Amino acid sequence: MMSLSEFKAEFRNREGIHFNNAGLAPISIRVANRVSEVLTDLSRHGSFADKLFIPGLKDTRERLARFLGADPTEIAYFQNCASALSQIAFSLKLAPSDSVVVLGQEYSSNFYPWRVACERAQAKLIVIKSGLNEALNLDALKLAIVPGVKCVAISWVQFQTGAIVDLKWLGTLCHHMGAKLVVDGIQGIGQLPISFRDLPIDALAGASHKWLCGLTGQGFLVVKKEWLSALDPLVVGSGTFNRIGTTSDPSAQMELSARKFEPGGHSFISLFALDAAIELQEAVGKEVIQDEITHLSLRMRNGLLELEERGVALATPIKQLGGITSFMVSPEAELNFLSRAREEKIAVMKRGPFLRASIHAFNNDGEVDQVLRLIREIL
Numbered sequence: 010m011m012s013l014s015e016f017k018a019e020f021r022n023r024e025g026i027h028f029n030n031a032g033l034a035p036i037s038i039r040v041a042n043r044v045s046e047v048l049t050d051l052s053r054h055g056s057f058a059d060k061l062f063i064p065g066l067k068d069t070r071e072r073l074a075r076f077l078g079a080d081p082t083e084i085a086y087f088q089n090c091a092s093a094l095s096q097i098a099f100s101l102k103l104a105p106s107d108s109v110v111v112l113g114q115e116y117s118s119n120f121y122p123w124r125v126a127c128e129r130a131q132a133k134l135i136v137i138k139s140g141l142n143e144a145l146n147l148d149a150l151k152l153a154i155v156p157g158v159k160c161v162a163i164s165w166v167q168f169q170t171g172a173i174v175d176l177k178w179l180g181t182l183c184h185h186m187g188a189k190l191v192v193d194g195i196q197g198i199g200q201l202p203i204s205f206r207d208l209p210i211d212a213l214a215g216a217s218h219k220w221l222c223g224l225t226g227q228g229f230l231v232v233k234k235e236w237l238s239a240l241d242p243l244v245v246g247s248g249t250f251n252r253i254g255t256t257s258d259p260s261a262q263m264e265l266s267a268r269k270f271e272p273g274g275h276s277f278i279s280l281f282a283l284d285a286a287i288e289l290q291e292a293v294g295k296e297v298i299q300d301e302i303t304h305l306s307l308r309m310r311n312g313l314l315e316l317e318e319r320g321v322a323l324a325t326p327i328k329q330l331g332g333i334t335s336f337m338v339s340p341e342a343e344l345n346f347l348s349r350a351r352e353e354k355i356a357v358m359k360r361g362p363f364l365r366a367s368i369h370a371f372n373n374d375g376e377v378d379q380v381l382r383l384i385r386e387i388l
Contacts, residue, residue: 011292013301013370019289020222020371025354026380031168031196031333031367032358034222036282043285044224047278062277069284076287077213077231078204082266085230086275090195091118093214093230094162096270097191098122100240103130107159110135110150110188114143114361116168119193119214123162132159142324142337143361145172151182158188165203166196169361171325171333173197180209189236195219199286200302200332200369202295205231212236217279220332220369223286227279232267246272293370301370302332305377309334309366312381319388324363335363338388345387355380 019037027035036044050058074081087093099122103109109123113136127134135158137149145167154161161183166173176192183190189211197203199220205213213231217223232240242263247253248271250261263269290298313323313336320342324335338346343364350357357366357380366380 010294011289013293013297016289016293016298017371017373025356026376027356027372028366028368028376028380029356029358030200030220030222030369031171031365032356033218033225034220034369035371036222036224037286037289037371039289040223040282040285043281044278047281051277058277062281065277065281065284066275069280072284072287072291073229076291077198078206079213079231080206080234082268083205083231083234083237085232085267085270086280087214087228087230087270088226089118089228090193090214090216091122091228093216093228094119094191094193095122096230096243097160097212097214097232097240098126098162099129099243101126101160101189102239103127103132103159105131106157108133108135108157110137110153110158110161110163112137112139112145112150112163112167114139114167114169115162115164116193119162119164123160143167143170143172143363145174150179154182154186154188156186158183158186160189160191162191162193164193164196166194166201166331166333168196168333169363169365170335171196171329171331171367173201173330176208176210180211184209196333197331199290199298201299201330205233217283217286221283221286221290222369222371224279224282227276227283230267230270237265237267237269242270242272244270244272248272248274298370299330302368303330305368305370305372305374306332306334308374308377309368309381312377313384316381316384316388319385321384321388332368334366334368335360336366337363338384342387346384349383349387353383355383 023035070081140146180190191212192210194213194215198215216228218225251264310327322337
């Protein structure tokens with residue numbers, strides 16, 4: 010096993026303080042080296058590199074499946090999380106009598122596919138309003154899930170506040186009411202352990218550029234085996250019929266696994282970067298990563314609580330799991346903080362009404378203290 014200090018050393022080339030891992034995380038040295046190797050192979054070998062990469066594509070799918078607690082046949086690659094969610098939304102075969110339930114605070118990539126899908130099918134989109142400071146309104150969510158709801162589409166971890174949805178509770182409720190549960194997992198995968206096979210969820214979407222610390226442009230979708238046959242691919246190509254690199258066959262049957270959603274060739278660069286990113290997390294252990302994120306987040310939140318009398322309002326519960334910590338200050342202090350943060354290369358972002366610090370396991374105590382110092386100075 011890799012030690013936590015060795016994991017942190019994989020990110021030693023970064024400049025500034027990266028507290029925007031819920032947005033775009035830096036890549037590790039391991040990932041950068043893998044990308045360089047792929048580019049070198051493509052430069053030296055051209056089309057001959059294809060044969061070198063084919064086994065790696067299989068290994069990557071198997072590694073991702075193992076990391077997510079899924080079967081390789083349940084996994085499909087997409088350009089990003091939005092395209093993966095759109096595949097589900099537009100192949101759900103909604104009818105005017107159907108309803109889809111979403112949260113009002115959802116990130117747009119997990120809102121607009123469902124809105125447009127409902128508009129096209131003349132189905133009803135039920136939007137659950139949030140409570141004060143974007144608190145999850147679980148009572149309203151529960152009351153909205155009734156017979157006639159075809160699907161509940163929700164983020165596992167909310168992007169503004171880091172609030173975590175109990176997927177076991179929600180999936181059980183959805184299935185009891187005859188609804189599917191589709192989960193945007195991009196803000197959880199890579200910082201919180203998950204087992205797709207052990208949860209009552211029907212589909213899980215994600216991407217590699219946030220908590221997994223991979224490249225942008227690489228998403229994925231996981232669909233339970235028993236649901237795959239009911240979903241038609243929106244984009245069709247040689248891969249849909251498992252005919253990549255060969256002639257068409259009028260009698261060819263569509264791929265039965267989730268690979269039917271992959272119409273053509275893959276991006277070797279982003280996929281092997283994803284493989285290296287997951288390999289690194291496996292080396293140190295998902296629990297070690299979660300524990301360090303918890304430690305650093307508690308340090309940040311306790312420091313913010315100490316500044317309450319000076320106008321800081323912590324929006325994230327102190328013991329909430331995950332690396333997202335959201336807080337508010339006065340408008341003037343917020344402008345001063347963001348200006349100083351840019352000057353000092355500190356990536357703490359404005360999201361909705363909040364300042365959001367999203368802290369990963371490669372961050373450290375000193376970085377947390379430096380951000381807290383800056384907040385104290387501008388108050």
